[in-house]
Amino acid sequence: FPKRFVVAIDGPAAAGKGTISRALAARYGFAHLDTGLLYRATGLKALRDGHGTIDAPVAIAAARALRPEDLTADGLRTGPVGEAASVVAAIPEVRQALLDFQRAFAAQPSGAVLDGRDIGTVICPDADVKLFVTASDAVRARRRHAELAKSNPAITLEEVAGDLARRDARDAQRTDAPLKPADDALLLDTTELTIDAAIAEAAALITRKREG
Ligand code: CDP
Numbered sequence: 175f176p177k178r179f180v181v182a183i184d185g186p187a188a189a190g191k192g193t194i195s196r197a198l199a200a201r202y203g204f205a206h207l208d209t210g211l212l213y214r215a216t217g218l219k220a221l222r223d224g225h226g227t228i229d230a231p232v233a234i235a236a237a238r239a240l241r242p243e244d245l246t247a248d249g250l251r252t253g254p255v256g257e258a259a260s261v262v263a264a265i266p267e268v269r270q271a272l273l274d275f276q277r278a279f280a281a282q283p284s285g286a287v288l289d290g291r292d293i294g295t296v297i298c299p300d301a302d303v304k305l306f307v308t309a310s311d312a313v314r315a316r317r318r319h320a321e322l323a324k325s326n327p328a329i330t331l332e333e334v335a336g337d338l339a340r341r342d343a344r345d346a347q348r349t350d351a352p353l354k355p356a357d358d359a360l361l362l363d364t365t366e367l368t369i370d371a372a373i374a375e376a377a378a379l380i381t382r383k384r385e386g
């Protein structure tokens with residue numbers, strides 16, 4: 175009975191985690207979960223239920239009541255929702271409420287790739303392959319700015335850079351499941367890599383691991 179293959183991909187905002195994860199899922203037939211969406215959906219719900227401010231009890235209730243359809247809601251990728259996601263993500267009861275869903279997802283027979291901040295450290299510490307994807311602050315800000323400017327042409331690079339820096343600092347400094355590489359994670363710096371080159375490096379690691 176072959177063990178179910180799990181790939182854990184962590185790293186700071188806009189490093190390329192989602193792009194690499196989606197490509198690996200397509201190539202190897204793995205199921206893919208962007209775990210940031212769980213926190214973004216919780217943040218959006220908490221903002222709405224709290225009429226624009228985030229209150230811990232409201233955020234915890236929102237996380238416990240999260241439904242699959244909430245993960246495809248409009249507006250999850252905006253800057254303010256990213257900010258709300260990182261605020262609710264620092265609440266231990268919110269993280270606890272989202273844990274079982276992520277572990278069950280990882281156990282699918284097809285194998286799975288999960289991307290986030292704590293996949294290799296907390297959610298799937300026994301993952302077969304752990305990647306910590308990074309890129310320089312400037313490059314990450316430029317990439318995220320290019321994405322957000324498509325729907326919001328007025329957004330500035332400085333604003334995006336400030337948002338990412340604040341969110342990364344909050345994610346790295348929280349006590350529960352902070353953003354940091356697992357001891358056995360492989361670092362993949364995508365600063366100078368094209369998307370195809372980053373995917374090829376990640377795929378090579380998986381192929382090597384699978385072939386033992
Ligand atoms: O999931 P995460 O926030 O880490 O990043 P992403 O959404 O995969 O990537 C952020 C943006 O950077 C996307 O628009 C990607 O197409 C782009 N990207 C890139 O230009 N070069 C790479 N090597 C990886 C991603």
Ligand code: CDP
Pocket residue numbers: 186187188189209210211213214256259260261263289290291292293341342345
């Ligand atoms: O795409 P990007 O990297 O900008 O963010 P995301 O992956 O959608 O995550 C949004 C926020 O959710 C992060 O800034 C973290 O605060 C939180 N998050 C987390 O705490 N743990 C995860 N496994 C995934 C996301």
